[in-house]
Amino acid sequence: MTIKLNQPLKPDLEKLTHYLKQINDSGWYTNFGPLHQQLTKRLEEYLGVKNLLLVSNGTLAIQVACKVLNINSAITTPFSFVATTSSLLWQGIETAFSDISSKSYNLCPTALDKALSESEISYDGIVATHVYGNPCDVNSIAAVANKHNKKVIYDAAHAFSVNVEGQSVLNFGDASTLSFHATKVFHTVEGGAIVFKHSEDYEKAKRLINFGIQADGSLGEPGINAKLNEYQCAVGLTLLDDIEKVIAHRAQLFHCYRDELQGVVEMPTWHKDTTSNGAYMPIYLADVNRQEKVIEALANNGIDSRRYFTPSLDVAYKNQKSFGCEQSQKIAAGVICLPLHAYMSIDNVAYISKIIRKVVK
Numbered sequence: 001m002t003i004k005l006n007q008p009l010k011p012d013l014e015k016l017t018h019y020l021k022q023i024n025d026s027g028w029y030t031n032f033g034p035l036h037q038q039l040t041k042r043l044e045e046y047l048g049v050k051n052l053l054l055v056s057n058g059t060l061a062i063q064v065a066c067k068v069l070n071i072n073s074a075i076t077t078p079f080s081f082v083a084t085t086s087s088l089l090w091q092g093i094e095t096a097f098s099d100i101s102s103k104s105y106n107l108c109p110t111a112l113d114k115a116l117s118e119s120e121i122s123y124d125g126i127v128a129t130h131v132y133g134n135p136c137d138v139n140s141i142a143a144v145a146n147k148h149n150k151k152v153i154y155d156a157a158h159a160f161s162v163n164v165e166g167q168s169v170l171n172f173g174d175a176s177t178l179s180f181h182a183t184k185v186f187h188t189v190e191g192g193a194i195v196f197k198h199s200e201d202y203e204k205a206k207r208l209i210n211f212g213i214q215a216d217g218s219l220g221e222p223g224i225n226a227k228l229n230e231y232q233c234a235v236g237l238t239l240l241d242d243i244e245k246v247i248a249h250r251a252q253l254f255h256c257y258r259d260e261l262q263g264v265v266e267m268p269t270w271h272k273d274t275t276s277n278g279a280y281m282p283i284y285l286a287d288v289n290r291q292e293k294v295i296e297a298l299a300n301n302g303i304d305s306r307r308y309f310t311p312s313l314d315v316a317y318k319n320q321k322s323f324g325c326e327q328s329q330k331i332a333a334g335v336i337c338l339p340l341h342a343y344m345s346i347d348n349v350a351y352i353s354k355i356i357r358k359v360v361k
Helices: 013-026 035-047 057-070 084-089 108-117 138-148 197-210 230-240 243-261 288-300 326-332 347-358
Strands: 052-055 073-076 095-096 125-129 151-155 175-179 192-196 281-284 335-338
Touching: 013 035, 013 151, 013 230, 035 052, 035 230, 052 057, 052 125, 052 197, 052 326, 057 084, 057 125, 057 175, 057 192, 057 197, 073 197, 084 095, 108 326, 125 192, 138 151, 192 197, 230 243, 243 281, 243 347, 288 335, 288 347
Parallel strands: 073 095, 073 125, 125 151, 151 175
Antiparallel strands: 052 192, 175 192, 281 335
């Protein structure tokens, strides 16, 4: 038996061909075409958001959001995929790290408030990640941001279709960014989106991702090419038809893992008022020897696992300012992600959990 860490959703070829035929018949391959408009509308309706702008990947989503919101310096989380930080540094944004909560693995509001209060630099914004699809403490972060008059961007790459407090997690902050990379819960092979709080920010972003060209064809502020093409939109439309069933299954696997491994390993504390999309299944083992034995035992049984995320990004980017990231370094040193994808079964979860229980106990 081989169980992969992740297995991207495969679009139904008959449905996909239907959309591809539309593209060929229209001759409109990119530049906000008919399928782009369809996918935008359907995603806004499904996710319960407004001002959703499709872009060519999740990294550019963060960069465009920062550009639109005039963020030239930011405090961010050290516990996230590298793109959260590298997208800022690549754009020349002065970046600093604030520590995470040892329970949620998300940016800690108390540590963030302390960092902003003590910093000699007046940072423009906060970039926080909903790690593993677990929502940040959005109300506390909003309170800190309001206190210090900062913009907030949420990297919601893991949080597709996640609701918190009865609404989409994407509705919090000044902007939220999504990744539609093939490894994500929902994908367009490559791609992403930005959800803006304000419509004027959305309109500005739409110009910027098309080279800065204005509605009348004149040139405005310099932009970039970050558009999502029609072929990728076709994949998204195909997969969106069955996404509710996919997410329900992934969430079931996630909760089954949590039940099977309760009291065996440590796991992040999930937001108490949220839905789950089953994006990832992280566990934490403080003892290095046990970590290695678990990974080895899984591998010997044909089961993939991954130390995700490690290292803590303040360690990887030592030349950037850090306000102390002890918790992030601790979690990054002991976290392991287990297989979780739509093609797994409950029996797979039980099998993997049994191996882990045997090794740990």
